[in-house]
Amino acid sequence: MTDVLRRGRASLAFSFFAQGAAFALLVTRIPAIQDRYGVSDALLPVFLAAVPVLAGVGSVTTEQLVKRVRPSRLLRWSQPVVLLALLGVGAGGHMAELAVALAAFGLTVGALDASMNMLGVSLQRTYGRSIMLGFHAAYSLGGIVGASLAWVGAHWHLALWVSYVPVVAVLLPAVLVGSRWYVDAGSAPEAATAGEVREGEAGAVVFRLLLPLCLVMTFAYIGDSTVSNWSAKYLQDTLGSSEQLATVPYNVYMVTTLLGRSIGDFGVRRFGAVAVVRLGALVAALGFAVVAGAPGAWVGMLGFTLLGLGLCVLVPQTFAAAGRLFPGASDAAIARLNIFNYVGFLIGSPLVGALGDAWNYRGAMLVPMALVLVTLVYARSFKPGQDRYGGGHERPRTADVGRGSNGL
Numbered sequence: 001m002t003d004v005l006r007r008g009r010a011s012l013a014f015s016f017f018a019q020g021a022a023f024a025l026l027v028t029r030i031p032a033i034q035d036r037y038g039v040s041d042a043l044l045p046v047f048l049a050a051v052p053v054l055a056g057v058g059s060v061t062t063e064q065l066v067k068r069v070r071p072s073r074l075l076r077w078s079q080p081v082v083l084l085a086l087l088g089v090g091a092g093g094h095m096a097e098l099a100v101a102l103a104a105f106g107l108t109v110g111a112l113d114a115s116m117n118m119l120g121v122s123l124q125r126t127y128g129r130s131i132m133l134g135f136h137a138a139y140s141l142g143g144i145v146g147a148s149l150a151w152v153g154a155h156w157h158l159a160l161w162v163s164y165v166p167v168v169a170v171l172l173p174a175v176l177v178g179s180r181w182y183v184d185a186g187s188a189p190e191a192a193t194a195g196e197v198r199e200g201e202a203g204a205v206v207f208r209l210l211l212p213l214c215l216v217m218t219f220a221y222i223g224d225s226t227v228s229n230w231s232a233k234y235l236q237d238t239l240g241s242s243e244q245l246a247t248v249p250y251n252v253y254m255v256t257t258l259l260g261r262s263i264g265d266f267g268v269r270r271f272g273a274v275a276v277v278r279l280g281a282l283v284a285a286l287g288f289a290v291v292a293g294a295p296g297a298w299v300g301m302l303g304f305t306l307l308g309l310g311l312c313v314l315v316p317q318t319f320a321a322a323g324r325l326f327p328g329a330s331d332a333a334i335a336r337l338n339i340f341n342y343v344g345f346l347i348g349s350p351l352v353g354a355l356g357d358a359w360n361y362r363g364a365m366l367v368p369m370a371l372v373l374v375t376l377v378y379a380r381s382f383k384p385g386q387d388r389y390g391g392g393h394e395r396p397r398t399a400d401v402g403r404g405s406n407g408l
Contacts, residue, residue: 005126008183012119013138015079015178018171019112020142021149022086025167026105027228028150032160033089037098047098051106052342058110059342063335065111066118071331072182075115079175081108087168090160114338118331121323123183125330130268136316137261144254209325210333212378213318214340216277219371220314221344222351223284226368227253227307229349230361234291234300238361241297249304256308264313273317273382280317281375284310288369292362314375315341321382 026033034044065074081104088101120135146167153163207214228250236246260280267276287306294300322337323330348368355364 004181004183005123007181008119008123009127009131011178011181012116012123012183013135015075015116015175015182016120016135016138017142017145018079018175019082019109019116020139020144021146021167021171022082022142023109024143024146025150025164026086026089028147029153029160029163032154033098036160037092037095039095039098047102049346050099051102051109052345054103054106055110055113056339056342058107058112059114059335059338060110061107062111062114063332066115066331066335070184071115071118071122072179072184074111075119075182076176076179078108078111078115079179080172082112083168083172083175087161087164090164110338110342113341114335117319117338118334119182119184121319121330121334124320125323125327126183130265130273130320132316132320133261133264133268133313136312137258137264140254140258140261140312144251144258147251147254207336210322210337212381213322213325213337216314216375216378216381217318217337217340218344218347219368219375220311220318221341222348223288223307223311223368223372224315225345225348226352226365227304227311230352230356231304234361234365235297239294239297239300241300245297249301252301253304253308256305257312260309260312261316264316267313268317273321273384274379276313277317277382278376278379280310280313281372281379282310284314284372285369286310288365288372292365292369311372317382324384325381 030044030048033039039047062074085101085105085108089098089105092098092101116135120132124131149163149167152158153160231249231253232246235241235249236243264276267279283306287303287308287310290303290306291300292303294303319334319337322333326333351367352361352364355361355367
């Protein structure tokens with residue numbers, strides 16, 4: 001059984017890695033996609049907004065599907081579709097083909113994100129200690145690899161399909177093979193009281209109890225989308241950096257995100273989830289403050305470094321907290337919580353852009369700073385309760401562990 005869990009953990013981590021690489025390859029080549037299909041500047045926001053909206057639909061649909069199908073099976077088949085949709089974006093030649101490919105990508109990425117985190121939370125519960133940040137560290141590593149490959153493609157002026165085909169050719173068979181070892185560890189409802197299970201299954205009650213975590217998820221992604229969409233423009237236009245230096249903050253942010261998530265699980269085990277979330281929120285808020293007040297580009301770079309270290313812990317711990325809050329219905333809670341990932345992404349970039357145009361971009365950076373600080377108000381929602389190890393309930397008996405998706 002230990003070998004089953006180890007294989008399940010490794011295969012799920014690779015799934016997170018593959019998704020990070022695929023998503024980075026899509027979003028970092030948006031200018032090339034726009035040029036390939038002749039998408040106007042006026043129409044581009046419609047395409048970009050459609051992806052997270054459809055992803056939200058996919059996440060809602062996943063909540064219903066997991067009542068009949070194991071999350072491992074959804075992940076097994078949604079990830080190849082995401083990779084093929086990415087290839088479709090690079091290989092198409094007409095606007096309609098781009099629309100179909102992005103629609104497929106959006107719908108299946110919602111199911112993919114939700115099912116990956118469902119498996120991560122249930123596996124963490126079975127392990128009996130915090131391992132969720134490690135999965136998201138694998139996602140960050142995949143993002144770094146994908147962004148680096150995208151840079152190579154842009155630098156050498158490679159066609160999109162030339163950049164995408166080798167990646168999909170490697171990742172597609174790898175995730176299909178790895179999916180044999182996914183572990184559906186289960187929600188261990190016997191560890192919850194009957195009242196907890198009833199609350200977890202009641203829609204209105206779930207939303208009321210889940211709302212603080214939904215807000216934290218939204219604020220975290222508003223901060224994340226601010227960095228991904230505005231860091232280069234801010235460094236160049238507001239802080240006067242060169243065009244080359246302006247490309248560095250997002251890379252720095254991704255690297256520090258990877259570092260923070262790599263050691264974050266140890267922090268949760270040692271100090272608890274609440275302390276880690278509070279520290280992350282404070283460091284992220286300090287990062288935004290440094291960015292807003294930076295006299296020059298290098299100080300601004302320091303701010304983006306702090307942002308990576310602070311924001312990186314919030315999302316994984318929010319998913320983990322949802323699993324602890326609804327031990328008898330964690331899959332449903334995670335699917336609903338995952339929607340606010342896309343809500344934050346949709347709100348963040350337009351909000352900062354509108355404030356920057358109407359006011360100034362230094363002032364605009366203070367808004368995500370204030371929202372991240374609100375996380376401190378909801379930090380108690382991350383309290384493990386009866387949990388003794390920062391990762392869930394009493395460790396389930398070995399007999400309670402679900403079988404792997406291949407019947408192990």
